Amino acid sequence: MAKFITHEFYGSTIKGVIPQGWIDASTLREVPDHQEIFLSATTLSNQIIEINQRVDRDEALSATRTQPLSTDSLPETIDKAAIMYHLHDLCDESDTLEVLVPAQKVPMQEIPKASAYRGVVALTATKMGQHRREQREGQTQGQAALTTNCHYLLVRLEEQETDLLVFVNVPSEEFDARGDVRGLEEENKLAEGLIGELVVRLKVVDWGLFA
Numbered sequence: 001m002a003k004f005i006t007h008e009f010y011g012s013t014i015k016g017v018i019p020q021g022w023i024d025a026s027t028l029r030e031v032p033d034h035q036e037i038f039l040s041a042t043t044l045s046n047q048i049i050e051i052n053q054r055v056d057r058d059e060a061l062s063a064t065r066t067q068p069l070s071t072d073s074l075p076e077t078i079d080k081a082a083i084m085y086h087l088h089d090l091c092d093e094s095d096t097l098e099v100l101v102p103a104q105k106v107p108m109q110e111i112p113k114a115s116a117y118r119g120v121v122a123l124t125a126t127k128m129g130q131h132r133r134e135q136r137e138g139q140t141q142g143q144a145a146l147t148t149n150c151h152y153l154l155v156r157l158e159e160q161e162t163d164l165l166v167f168v169n170v171p172s173e174e175f176d177a178r179g180d181v182r183g184l185e186e187e188n189k190l191a192e193g194l195i196g197e198l199v200v201r202l203k204v205v206d207w208g209l210f211a
Helices: 057-062 075-088 132-136 173-177 181-201
Strands: 004-009 014-019 035-039 046-053 096-106 115-125 146-157 162-171
Touching: 004 181, 014 046, 014 181, 057 075, 075 096, 075 115, 075 146, 075 162, 096 146, 115 181, 146 181, 162 181, 173 181
Parallel strands: none
Antiparallel strands: 004 014, 035 046, 046 162, 096 115, 115 146, 146 162
């Protein structure tokens, strides 16, 4: 059973959890100031935390290309559209995005005023290369189509005009190569459990971070 340990992010201004034994990527290479990245010591899976400018209504609805834009869209509709905006930002133009688990609103135990959502998508690169986020992490490019299950948590901080994002990425390539179906299932269970722990334990310690 996966174990998660308490960890402080962004200079101890945010507190949450990471899987036990995962490595802080900043000890290996430079990481952008708005990100915290942690790498599995045994697989290609990773956890990324990002602080981004809050996506406004018009930007959010621009991600729902196949749906008409409504001037009276409900807040939850806009929030879910903002999720798709952030997820599309992970992809190259020729990549595909498949919703595996639709966005579900969740109560953040330590940030009760925030609107928060979790879900799972599959990102598949359809040309040479990998998703933008994996390229940012400096992983080796491949020539075949590569699929990554992305377990996400979006925490919308309206007063701070901030979208706090967590992505737990599980590339399937290494498991597919050795026919390890059970291993892939266990890795996705770990990612699911990690998001669940963050829903309960993610906490802003110093709101001055967003000032």
